[in-house]
Amino acid sequence: MxxxxxxxxxxxxxxxxxxxxxxxLRGMITLRGDLADAGFAGAVKAVTGCDVPGRREVVEQGGKGVAWMSPDELLVMVPHAEAEAAVAQLSQALAGSHFLAVNVSDxxxxxxxxxxxxxxxxxxxxxxxxxxxxxxxxxxxxxxxxxxxxxxxxxxxxxxxxxxxxxxxxxxxxxxxxxxxxxxxxxxxxx
Amino acid sequence: MSTRLATQGRLINRDKRLEFTFNGKRLQGYEGDTLAAALLANDQMLVGRSFKYHRPRGILASGSEEPNALVNLGEGARLEPNQRATTTELFHGLTATSQNHFPSLEFDIGEINNSLARFLPAGFYYKTFIHPRFAWKHVFEPFIRQSAGLGKAPKEADADRYEHFYAFVDVLVIGGGVAGLQAARAAGEAGARVLLIEQEPHWGGRAPVDGAVIEGKPAEDWVKDTLQALEAMENVTLRNRMMGAGVYDHGYALGYERVADHIPGSDLPRHRLWRIRAKQIVTATGAIERPLSFAGNDIPGVMLATAVRDYVVNYGVSPGDRTVVVTNNDDAYRTALCLKRAGLDVPMIVDVRPLVTSPLATEALQAGIRVETGKGIAKVKGRKRVTGVALCLQAGEGSVIEEVKCDAVAMSGGFSPVVHLWSHCGGKLIWDEANAHFRPDPARAPTGAQGEAFVVTAGMASGAMTTGEVLADADAAGKAAARAAGFTPRRFAAPKAAEEPSEPMAPVWMMPQGASYDLRMKMWLDFQNDVKVSDVQLAAREGYESVEHTKRYTTLGMATDQGKLSNINGLAVLADALGEDIPQVGTTTFRPPYTPISMGAIAGEARGEIFQPLRRTPIHGWHEAHGAHWEPVGHWRRPYAYPKAGETVEEAVHREVLNTRRRVGLLDASTLGKIVVKGPDAGRFLDMLYTNMMSTLKVGRCRYGLMCNENGFLSDDGVVARIDEDTWLCHTTSGGADRIHQWMEEWLQTEWWDWKVYVANLTEQYAQIAVVGPDARHVLERLGGMDVSKETLPFMGWQEGKLGGFDARVFRISFSGELSYEIAVPASQGLAFWEALMEVGEAYGMQPYGTEALHIMRAEKGFIMIGDETDGTVIPQDLGLHWAISKKKEDYLGKRAQARSFMDNPDRWQLVGLETLDGSVLPDGCYAIGEGTNANGQAEMFGRVTSTYYSPTLGRGIAMGLVHNGPQRMGEVIRFGTPDKSFVEARIVDPVFYDKEGEKQNV
Amino acid sequence: MLILTCPYCGVTGEETEFAAGGEAHLKRFGPGSSDAEFESYLFARKNEKGVTFERWRHANGCGKWFHAARCTVTLEVFGTYKAQVTEPPKEILAAIRKRRPGWEPAA
The missing domain is CATH 3.30.1360.120 (Probable tRNA modification gtpase trme; domain 1)
Incomplete structure (x- = not known):
């Protein structure tokens, strides 16, 4: 809708x-977890095409991006209509690990x-x-x-x-x- | 008389005349004038009345130290009182009026205080207005209020706008005289990012006026060259009309930029407050000349010697045709010579020093000026302006030797470095015997975040007294600041100045030395607050030994000028009266701002619509368009009710309650806190946070929970939903969302950091709408989508799916006792969803309801409200919420506190319902009054009303309250005191007034 | 107005970015503790003049709690460190002693 x-x-x-x-409107996902974990980085890359940024850094490319928010939190940016799907994709990729992925676009x-x-x-x-x-x-x-x-x-x-x-x-x-x-x-x- | 000279005036543009008015009189000045200069040019000697005695007062100084020439500036929405004429740039159309007189400046009834001055010494008010006690309220206070204050407070809203600016620099240089310019240059050449600020509109300070010669050329030329060099440096920013207002911890400084004071109505921000963070601060703030204490030193026409010089040289204005110069130092001779050069008469230089042979003195003699050494002024003649002075021996008691006719007096009592900015943040001072002044002690500078010294003084602010010394000191200061900020200064030598040989000054704190009381009570120390030598001496006799106490007792230095001219003289008089040395007595505390700054500048952009953030739900615009009557809830605005045409707010509230109870209502509950808690330890974590058990909640179910702080008191409540195996969604109160989110983070980060839990505040991600009432299910069914039947979605359950095509999470929870669904949709679709509901709800007579209907309905059901039934001293047990406190848990936040003896005691005020016998509505917050009185003679009280409403459902007043042993007193009739001192009787009843069995919500 | 460095995000910001949170390194006492223990946890504060250990939160920033060792007299900051410790780390103590020779933490 x-x-x-x-x-x-x-x-x-x-x-x-x-x-x-x-x-x-812009799709935004609060993603919390272990930023140093390879699986975590892989999930971020798969959704955004971006690497996990360093401390206080932000990367943007092709309408997507990732921003470093705190040592255990990223802001994942995608087109607004893709946010729910991105949450689902992240949740699936990270299943089994301790993480939190929630849509905060709105x-x-x-x-x-x-x-x-x-x-x-x-x-x-x-x-x-x-x-x-x-x-x-x-x-x-x-x-x-x-x-x-x-x-x-x-x-x-x-x-x-x-x-x-x-x-x-x-x-x-x-x-x-x-x-x-x-x-x-x-x-x-x-x- | 004071007048405009045909020559001189280096700061004015004689080609550009400006018109202005003073007390309605049309006057003319030139571009570049200050208001003070223009007033003097128009022979306006009398500019105001003093605060206490309403003495006629004239312009005393030429800068920010001016105590007398305060005016109401502007009109209407641009009226501002207490503006110093000496720092107000003249502009075309300026209007000013004088202050503190009635009916007029020339004839002021308040002047009677002057005749009574003998009976109005320091402490008069303290001593007089104590007895009789009743007179304070009815006689003294109204009288004092009437007399208080100098200028007029503006009545209209300020027409201007203001802003802040955050600046980060390596070196901040405060003061744009030759010292500041050189310090900035030295720091800039080292490569530091430098900001140089100057309060006046022009650069160079005193040096060009004083005729200094630098690097073989006039100071004026050197200033021009240096400015050019500074402007060429990429790393240096120059700002004039910007005062260093204060120096604070860790290199923080405030710069007060007067962007548009001189061009009112220009649509620019009037003032800009610079919030500066500097690694190093150089204060090149110069020095202020001290007045001399002789009788009549406040009569219009008596001025500081440097000010007289400033007016002649800078503005081409002579304060008088015949000026007597009185001094204890060489510098005032420059004034005498300057006046002479301008073709004016100097009948006499009165010098307290017994013998003066310096080159300046010789020059004065050669110019034909009579110099009287070892003499002083016994008194100044004249009332509204100077007519002459009486000469006496400085060493004597004031016997008049000779009277000299004059229309101005230029006085100089020596110079005090401006140490304010150095002292604001803890810089210490030392007493300089030779110059009789306090100057900064470089060994005890203000220290910053790393314990490093971060302020260095430059030039006269350091106590340097000649141009050569000033430049050398400033150069060293600039280099030192750059070095401390991490730069390597260049090895350029400091500029050289021509020699300025002079004879030592002689400290003089009273003139003559043995003056009688009659003379001493006419010697002004603080001109603005009318404090005289005799007042400080009286304070000392009455036992005031501390300079801080004397200041407050006499009000010395407490006026808007903060004692720039009076402090040193005053404390010298105090030291003398106490028989102590001046350094022993010490100074009062220097506090920012250096001169008053506008309230607008402090507020910055925060006014009008952006005074504070207003939080809006996604449906805010709809509420506004539909006539919502607003209620502030934290920073949110929520509709209180939606009155229709011809309906009062109260009638609207009652209609909304009845419509919701009988049919169906709609509430924007988006402000409700929504916090997601996820992780393997989330259940354990929530069990610690809530008094009840949340780990056992089943997926798909909701549970009402209570949160307490570690003191055991209730802090928040709300419904928790279990989303999946390791995820919970916690609803909080509207006001509590951010606080509870932070509370969770605090425990997770600082106490249980090994627990695997993540939280996120999703409050604003969702619009949440409550559909409430017997027809609620029908409305949702008509919207179409998920099954919302009792079987699929029972009371206290939740489910996710589509409703009317919207992604929705539906909670079957009720805060009204009715059949109720709370539906969360993404905030971006909140408005569309609300409108879709309104459309389908029309058939069922659905109407929106506001927060007041919400409150009434929850009170009818006996539901507590955080902030009504709780006030930070109420524990859940007081509210009969034992059922929500788990007995099984070993620990939860607040549990230990609730085990304390006075908490565990059944003998507390506890929640009950209250029904007035006459059906009226109890006043909110009123107390239950018992028999007799307590130890303080007050009526015994044993309970209070926490929530009280007219219930449209029941047609009578209902209330909840906390009553001593309340639940054991059901049926008892007690009485409550009302604001009009009558009593209302009420019966203690069960707090659930409506649908006690809870059938309606569970259908 | 102080400046502090958040040990999590590395921002050196002014006080208005942060929120003060009272004395650091308090030991929580829950159910079963004595009245004296509970009082020490909830109410008794050292309120020291001089070297002090405080909790701060990077409220308008990364949101993390951290600790600051600072002097309440001179306002100098000896260092900031992460909140997940029960006592000041060695390097912080060393930094304090460097500027306050002979200083010992209060009992």
Whole structure:
């Protein structure tokens, strides 16, 4: 019934010195287990085509991806319609071992922040060093975005993907929009 | 009179006139002026009234240390009180009004306090308003409230927006004078990431005003060259209009950037609060000139000597035609010479030092200025402005030698390094005998996360007093900071400055030395809070020995300027009165922010719609569109009821209850916590978490469970479903979802880390909808899909499948006592599922119901609610929930606590139902009142109401409450006190008011 | 505002990313324990001035609990370590002694 499925903000967009978009539904699976286990890695590879990323790393390819969330947790990303099947595939592959695979696609809201000022939009809200020297491609950062938890990474040179909880999607969108308001460039990260 | 000069004014642009108003009067200034400079240029000497005595006050300083010139700035939604005119940039259309007077600045009734000053010394309020006791509430407090406060509080919502910015640097340099510039340059050349911030809109600080010569060229040129060099460095960022507000633990600093104060209405964020993390911080914050304590030192026209110089050189404004300079050091001679060069008259330099032969003194004499050494000012003449000074011997008691006519007085009592930022995070000070000031002790710097020193001072902030010393110190500071941050400084030499020979200053804390009481009570220490030399001396006589106590007793240094001008003078007077040395008395604590920062900047983006996160269920928009009356539940908004046109909220609630009991209702229960617990040890884990046994629950079944904390008190409840052999789904309260998830993780990570259990919080993955009422099954059957019959899906069972084509997990659980299904579907399909239900439910008269109907129905059934029946002191046994506490288990969280004697005692307040004799609704939270009084003379109380509602089902008030030995007192009539001090009688009854046998839910 | 390093995800973050969780290395006493033991577990805290061992959670991050050895006077952090231990590890004790020669843990 995926045609009945709607993303939290129906793809809302805003533009200022960076473009903010709600990125629609994305399949996401919380996968917990022994990240060092070969069988575990194999199951992840089979579902996503990606290797298990290192600490605080993220890999994305062909609409799928894997992000390191904690020493015993990955976020597995697939197209939204494939999430249930991916959970089943993982569960089957890992049967017999101690693991947890649950579909969390609909518990999340996904945003993209695009443009030369994207780093400064986030730096107004998150206590993170967002200079290019400190934060580059392939890294994921779980942190605080104003008053809610969030995670973000670079999906392109000037494109951030940001994941937050679905219930606060509007709050996160409004935060990003006001922070990206034209004229309020800080000029510290991009000079 | 003060006026604009034809020459000078290095910071103003005479080609650009700006109009502004002060107290409604239209005035003109130039681009580059501060409001203070523009007011002086318009001969507006009188700018405000003092706090306590309503004394006329004028501009005293030229920077952030200004205590007097505070104004209400702006109007309406941009009105802000207590803004310093000296740090307010003039802009076209600026409006300012003066503060603390009635009816006008010129004529102020409150000035009567001034005549009564003799009777209003330090501690007056403390001593006077104690007796009689009743007068406090009715006379004194209203009077004090009326008189309190300087400026007007704005009444409208702030029109501007604000934001934060997180910045990470190797070296933060605070202060953009020559010291800050050089320190930033030295650190930048070493390759460190440097942020240099300056509170003023321009760079270079005092050096260009003071005529310093650096590397053989005027300071102004050196500043320009250095700025150019810094701007060319990729790794250096320069920000002006940005104050270093505070230095905190582990290299944290706040920068307060005034982005748009000078361009209001520009749609930019007005202020930006920079939350900076620096490996090293250089404070190049300069020094502040101290006033001298002589009688009448607060009369408009008496100013700091450096400020007088600033106004002439920076703004082309003369504070007066005839200025008497009074000093204890050489620097004030620069002011005299500067005035003379501007073509103004300096009738006399009054110097307390007996003999002065320095080059500056010689230059003054050569310029034809009369220098009187060993003298002081006995008193200043004039009321709303200076008309002259009376000269006396500094060593004497104030006998007047001569009177000198003048319209301004420039005073200098020496310089105190600005040590605030150094001290905020624990940097210690030492007393410098030669300059009579406290300066940072480099051996006792603030320490960071690794125990390393992370603040270094530069220039005058270190106590360096000449330009050469300042630059050498700043260069070393910049290099030291870069080195400490992991960089290798370049071997460039510090810039050289021309020699500035001077004679030592002479500390003077009172003028003249033996001043009489009449003079001392006119010597202002704290100008804003009206604290005089006599007040501090009185405090000392009354036994206040600690400087911190004296501060609070006299209010010295407690005004919005935080004693920038008054602290050292005040504690020197205190030390003298106590017969102690100044370092022994010590300073009060320096606390951030350096000058007040706006509340808006602190809040940042958090205002209006994004003041705090609002959590929305997937069906939120539908509720909104259908007139939901909201109830906040944690950060969630849940519909309280859905009033129809012409219906009150209460009527809607009653309709929703009756419709659900008689037909069928629909509830958005998506906020309910849903936590999955999986693993070989999951059953064992849940047995520890819940008071009852969860490991024995059969797959496909549900069980209601209770959770306690280790203190034994109830913390959460909910229905647990067993999904498969090693997976359970735990429902929690709406407010408890995150807390219980964290609680589980805490035990798994920190106590039972060898147990194989994984948990995940799936609360937001599902929209959960309760279909409740006699027709609930019919609605689901019409939707089509899985078999929801009693046989296939009995009470307290669950199953998974398709409903109306939706992937659904259906739980047959009931919080209302009716036939009830709670259905979870993926959140993305929640709205579609709700709408599908509404469509098929129409035939059965289905209506949505809100949280209040939910509460009433659960109360009718005697079901407890976490947060109503529990308050963090209630154990399950108090609520008659013994059946949910396993006797078989050796252990569960809270079990040991519940075995404590006072918990194990049957003699506790316990849950009962309550029915008023007259059918009325008991007030929420009211107490059962017994006979007599307790040891405190209060009425004896033996119970309280925890939930109380009008039951539309029963047509009367029903309540639950905790009553002493309640279950043993069935049928007894007790009385409850109400807020209007009357009593209501109620009978103790069984808490289950409706369908006691539970037939309705089990059909 | 402190900065701490989470030993699980390696993030060095400011205090607002973390949540403090009170004294570390408490021994849980359950049913069968004496009143004194239970009191020591639930209520009695060392509340030391100086070197202290605390529990922290990377609340706005990887969600893991960890321990920090830190000084309540100077606020310096001697080190952070994983929560799955019942006492501070040797390297943490060594790091403390390096900066506080002669320091001994309180009984």
């Amino acid at each position: 995926s045609d009945r499925a709607v993303s939290p903000l129906a793809g809302a967009e805003s533009s200022g010195f960076a473009k903010v978009s709600e990125a629609g 518990a999340r809201a996904v945003f993209t922040i695009e443009g030369a000022g994207a780093r400064e939009v986030l730096a107004k809200l998150a206590p993170v060093d967002l200079s290019p020297e400190a934060f580059g491609a392939g890294q994921i950062r779980r942190t605080r975005l104003a008053q809610v938890p969030a995670a973000f990474w670079l999906s392109g040179e000037e494109v951030f993907t940001l994941v937050a909880f679905r219930s606060v999607a509007q709050y996160v969108f409004d935060l990003l929009t006001v922070s990206a308001k034209a004229g309020s460039e800080v000029g510290f990260l991009a000079r």
